[in-house]
Amino acid sequence: MKSWNQLFIRQGFVLEEKGDNCFLCTNERQENVEFLMESLNLANVQYTFRNGLLTIHSSPICEKEWIKAVDFSDRGKGEGLWFRAGEEEPKVFELDTYVSGLVRELNRLGLYTKGCCDGHGRRWPHIYFDERTDMEKVMQLWNALQVNVRLHRPYVVTLLTNRERLLDVAEQMRNMQLDWLEKGEEHIRKMLFLNTLEELLNIPGKSGDEEEIRMVVREKLTPYVDRITTDWYGNLLAQKKYRTGNGPTILLNAHLDTVVEFEPGRTIVKHGPIWSSSRGILGADDRAGVAVLLEVAKWLETSDFNGTIKFAFTVEEECGLIGARKIEEYFFWDVDAAIVVDRRGTGDIVTSYGVIEPFCDIRYGQFFEKVANDVGLTGWKCTAGGSSDTRVWASQGIQSVNLSVGYQFEHTADEILDTDACYKTVQFIKAVLNQSRDLSRTLRSLHRIEAV
Known part of the structure; x- marks a missing residue:
């Protein structure tokens, strides 16, 4: 709601x-x-x-x-009358119902419009821009918001999405600041990501009481997947096929619960990219991982990834990986590999639980190392690590790794999050999925790992 x-x-x-x-x-x-x-x-x-x-x-x-x-009959009819009347901005009721929020945000950011249509559910929405508008910034904005568009004429943009999505885009844009447009597409993406991250860090959800955070994540994920459900135990599961779907099926996983509840009245303290809590835990374990996967889900909409992505946002991870163990086995039958985002620090590609329980063939971990090196994301190395949902996926024979997401001192009042490192994990997963063809070749060369 x-x-x-x-x-x-x-x-x-x-x-x-x-x-x-x-x-x-x-x-x-x-x-x-x-x-x-x-x-x-x-x-x-x-x-x-x-x-x-x-x-x-x-x-x-x-x-x-x-x-x-x-809504009312003929709402938006005669669009553009405000422009011809010399007004800087339209009134809400002069705009089609599904595009009104988006158009007002564009004008607030100095990207002036002079006409629009939400498509009325029969055709693609489109927006006419005033000739004084910098269309390079307009296109940069759509790319940052990860909305597929076509520049139909020099100042006319067709949005290749359903009109309901326009409501979500308007909400995303409300927190945008004017100077973001001057700093480029990647800066806009990062700032929008940080907004989502901060929102998630303020939603309660200790182990066994994840309903509120699950509802928020479900709402945010729904526009970007084909199917989404909450299973019998409370895990949030979803999937989507991209392009032909002939590539690998990859499981992306983070957990919803925090080890204890947030302290009442606590605030997030920010010292540059380093965030902490004014008292009690910050909850970056694993809200940082949840934010990373929501950002990847948005990016996949306009990416070149060819295959299927399954999402598993699990419950009760902190009290023994219970939620992950309760997922029905059939959910994993077609999964080729898993990427978990629930590791402290920076640059770790966890390939085993200690030295006794492998999560994957080392060649799967080395593929991640190679991708990081190829795209200039330095410092990522395969290593052993601790317990996480990765153990459950590996026990199903799935090639799995757990990636660092930037937090330190989890489960304590000293917990911190390096938000720069967290965003680099977003970039890393994008880079891996961008190489879906090479990833497929790597996975075909491996056997399913032996369950421990």
Whole structure:
């Protein structure tokens, strides 16, 4: 269920959240505030509005009901009238329902539009940009957001995605800052990743009580997969086939639970790229791994990877790999290899539990070393490590590795996360999956490992 703040952002209302269900509307134009209140009335939402402060007294409604409230016959008809009238920006109700949030964010970032259409579920959405707009920055932005687009004419962009995805993109863009566009595509991707990482680090979910974090991860992952389910034990499982699907089937895994709950009122302390908690654990073990895999899932949409990806976000890892052990065996039948993201430090490619329990043929680990070297990601080396869900996948005969994700001193109040190292793990997994053909060749040369 989306919060009221999310619902407003996705429809293009520019409000300042001032607390639980309280919003300052003084920075929003009057016509948009009036339309917002009309929509709330249609949705039978209880609210008060005094001195520019909107207070909602009802629980958030589902987005389908909210869209019914903000939609009306011929909404968006005559698009571009604001531009011809000399206005800098359109009003929300002048825009098609599914593109209104996206268009307002583009204009906020100085990427000025003069027309748009959400496709009405019959054709691709498209946006017309004003001639003063830097289209190189526009295309860079789409690439960073990992949205497939086509430049139809010099200032017309066709978005090769369904209109529902436009709501997600608008929400992603709300936290973007103007100077990000000057720093390039990779900077934008990293900053959006850090936003997601921080969000995940603030969601509770100790072992056995993962419902809230599971709901958030499911919501974020759903647009990027073909199938998603929560199994009988609470593990979140998903998969998607990319391109022809003739390449390898790779399992990507992180765990949802933290070893203990977050301390009430704690905050995330940031010293440059190094994050810690004001008190108690930070929870980067393994929220950092979860964030990495969500970022990879987005990237796969526009990548050249050919094959199938399965995702396993497990529960109760911290109390004995219990969630992973409860996954039905058939889920693994077609899996060729696994990549786990749940290792402290930087640069470790864990290929065994200690020296007694192998996770893979050493050639699988060496493939990762070679990829890192080829793309200039220095410092990645095969090593032995500790316990993780990787042990479960290896026991199924699956070639598996566990990668460092940048945290240190996990399970203690001294836990820290190197966010630069964490993002390098994103880049590393992308590089591995970009070489899906070589990965397939490597896997074909290996036998399934012997269960211990």
